[in-house]
Amino acid sequence: MSFRKDFIWGAATASYQIEGAAYEDGKGPSVWDRFSHEPGKILEGHTGDVACDHYHRFREDVALMKEMGVKNYRFSISWPRLIPQGVGEVNEKGVQFYSDLIDELIAAGIRPIVTLFHWDYPAALQARGAWENPESPKWFEAYAALCAERFGDRVKDFITFNEPQCFIGLGYGKGEHAPGYRLPLSSTVVMSHHVLMAHGLAVKALRKYAPGCRVGYAPCGDARIPASEDPADIEAARRAYFQVGDNPEGWAFNVSWWSDPPILGSYPEQGLRLLGQYLPQGWEKDLETIHQPLDFYCQNIYNGDVVRAADNAQGYEMVPQPVGHPKTAIQWPITPDALYWGPKFLYERYKLPFMISENGMSSHDVVSLDGKVHDPQRQDYMHRYLRAYKRAAEDGVDAIGYLAWSLMDNYEWAFGYTDRFGMIYVDYQTQERIVKDSFYWYKTVMEQNGENL
Numbered sequence: 001m002s003f004r005k006d007f008i009w010g011a012a013t014a015s016y017q018i019e020g021a022a023y024e025d026g027k028g029p030s031v032w033d034r035f036s037h038e039p040g041k042i043l044e045g046h047t048g049d050v051a052c053d054h055y056h057r058f059r060e061d062v063a064l065m066k067e068m069g070v071k072n073y074r075f076s077i078s079w080p081r082l083i084p085q086g087v088g089e090v091n092e093k094g095v096q097f098y099s100d101l102i103d104e105l106i107a108a109g110i111r112p113i114v115t116l117f118h119w120d121y122p123a124a125l126q127a128r129g130a131w132e133n134p135e136s137p138k139w140f141e142a143y144a145a146l147c148a149e150r151f152g153d154r155v156k157d158f159i160t161f162n163e164p165q166c167f168i169g170l171g172y173g174k175g176e177h178a179p180g181y182r183l184p185l186s187s188t189v190v191m192s193h194h195v196l197m198a199h200g201l202a203v204k205a206l207r208k209y210a211p212g213c214r215v216g217y218a219p220c221g222d223a224r225i226p227a228s229e230d231p232a233d234i235e236a237a238r239r240a241y242f243q244v245g246d247n248p249e250g251w252a253f254n255v256s257w258w259s260d261p262p263i264l265g266s267y268p269e270q271g272l273r274l275l276g277q278y279l280p281q282g283w284e285k286d287l288e289t290i291h292q293p294l295d296f297y298c299q300n301i302y303n304g305d306v307v308r309a310a311d312n313a314q315g316y317e318m319v320p321q322p323v324g325h326p327k328t329a330i331q332w333p334i335t336p337d338a339l340y341w342g343p344k345f346l347y348e349r350y351k352l353p354f355m356i357s358e359n360g361m362s363s364h365d366v367v368s369l370d371g372k373v374h375d376p377q378r379q380d381y382m383h384r385y386l387r388a389y390k391r392a393a394e395d396g397v398d399a400i401g402y403l404a405w406s407l408m409d410n411y412e413w414a415f416g417y418t419d420r421f422g423m424i425y426v427d428y429q430t431q432e433r434i435v436k437d438s439f440y441w442y443k444t445v446m447e448q449n450g451e452n453l
Helices: 031-035 054-068 092-107 136-151 164-173 185-209 231-241 256-264 269-278 283-290 338-350 376-394 437-447
Strands: 008-012 072-076 111-117 157-162 214-218 223-226 297-300 304-309 316-319 354-358 399-405 424-427 432-435
Touching (some): 008 111, 008 354, 072 399, 092 111, 111 136, 136 157, 185 214, 185 269, 223 338, 231 304
Parallel strands (some): 008 072, 008 399, 111 157, 214 297
Antiparallel strands (some): 304 316, 424 432
């Protein structure tokens, strides 16, 4: 049995990770432009100044997508490339770049799926308090409206935010990502609420200025995998998946705080007990704006934690991975069942058409003596995860798509260029693209709609 006939197969990237041209054609600086140049912040001192030079090479990259058989391409727009100060004057050269990219994709028979925000926040707005500023949702609303007005005639699929858990939790909580702050809960919880308000306002703007478009949302969260098929373990995993953590440094890394308000119209009760005191005054009346109808719901899922029932206050406990459990090059555990239980639990709770917006593997890829890049580990990883996802679809999850991370090797945030997730190898010295074996393997999977898994 295969996936549904209209299943969305494709690949994904993000603007700061591939575009380069950080200071060209009127683009304003982002928090990542600043952060990546701070000594000691990024592994080996790497920056995204050039990245994959996609800004100048997008036509070559689209041609490779076409060769691969990609029919759907998720990419993000750089807010400061369009609006250098975050608000106000529009940079027409930035608009032209994305317009040209969209036209090139459509000419190649590829559907553009646009993510409005994948972390490269305008530095000018960071100076004004960023997401802690009560005006920040309106800044994002205006940006979303611009994207809808300029691109909505051709782009019919939009995603508002990518992984708010990370850009708030790592950027403003742990300080590991741009802008590198370690702020108290009284700040980060307020930020989370403003991000959710920005999401709601953006959905309304997209529907107003790009009528007929489809709108989704792409948070993240490691799945919870029951230790056995025992109903008690399954219920324990389900409960653990939707708990809001009580660790002040890691509170943001959960599902329900970020997904319940947009989809269910309320914050989770357990989350409110922990964090409600930090929400801005009058937050309750914002829920109507936050709670906008969505056409689909996404998750970026790479791995999961095993959970079993336990006789304690939580009713569950985490099961440590055994010694020697396989990991990817970035040291993430390989847990294919995350793509069964994650979609299953999420679809049960949110009941929206579901898409994997990111999944893939960092591997130790090299150009071999034959001039090719052989990556059997990545093929095996994707094969196992896709089989689990297919099982979820067969068990009733309305699985509408899978977007592999990533189309090409790119700038992996705090890890710089030391990790390679792509199905296309990038030589960062010459910008040569070399297709990997997984490129052709995934092409076959897409052509056969997963029947060969």
